[in-house]
Amino acid sequence: MNVSELYHDAPRTSAGIAVFMEAAVREGRIPSDDLLPPVRTLAESLEVSPATVASAYRRLKLRGVVVTDGRRGTRVSATPPLAHPFARPVPPGVRDLSSGNPDPALLPSIAAALSEMPDEPILYGHDAHDARLIQLARDGFDADGISSDAMAIVGGALDGLERVLRVHLAPGDRVGLEDPGWRSVYHLIASLNLIPVPVPIDDDGPLPDALQRVLQSGLDALIVTPRAQNPTGAALERGRASELERMVSVHPDLLLIEDDHAGPVSGSPYESMVGEGREKWAVIRSMSKSFGPDLRVALMAGDAASIARVEVRRLLGPGWVSHILQRTVAHIWSDPTTPSL
Structure with a gap:
């Protein structure tokens, strides 16, 4: 399909063009990683000014729908942060493990x-x-050597990630992400207009040389999965965690987030990169893997300033995580008849 046919019905304003193109990407009419027409080519086809199309492309870039690569042009993001079905059909005899x-x-x-x-x-x-x-959470964090002086309850691991990122970072800030990593985190980073910086990993966590390079290039935040890493199943090994802790300790302005989404049911001990006295950090421990995804509860420990900001912002939004959910989790957690793995 040529440019004239594909964009024939597009509006003639920058906002309208951006909405039209985002819908086309979401519906699959413009595939992921597809190269978009040059600004002047699309402007001529729509009979609008190049500035109008350039503005539309900027809107899409801020949404994380497209990426620009200098003279090589603008193309659709490989993983645009758009709504997609939670369940995808798989062939007979195949078990889908991608959902977690x-x-x-x-x-x-x-x-x-x-x-x-x-x-x-x-x-x-x-x-x-x-x-x-809160007391159960405090006992769990303390047992793993994580300071529980400041804590918050959030609506799941991804909710916690978004909240702590929002209170610290601004569009254009750089966030280190595991490579390969959890697709939803990459989508979250794109939707917040942050720049993902891949950090290669192996079975023991982020590779030290790779992390050193990205730290030297400039990072504002780093997200690490200490165990049950998605999709590899990697878990931080004690020696590796200590080495990485020393590396990030010389970057006090770095926001360090540990996404302990599986918690104790991961089957691996908890090893942390959060050193004593770290200024900006958060450890998020979800209850979804232990007690079920519909119990949208995660526990967050962190430095006092980060937790205070998260709490204030939450009060201005949903207010709190439902006490029905909180009490249900607390009951199951403390019930001696709850089966253990």
């Missing part, structure tokens, strides 16, 4: 927790955190 879902047969029942839920309404002004859940 836990085995439903291993998840604990929530029936008892719901039946014993206190019949008291939670009103505005109530403490945002369930006291029992």
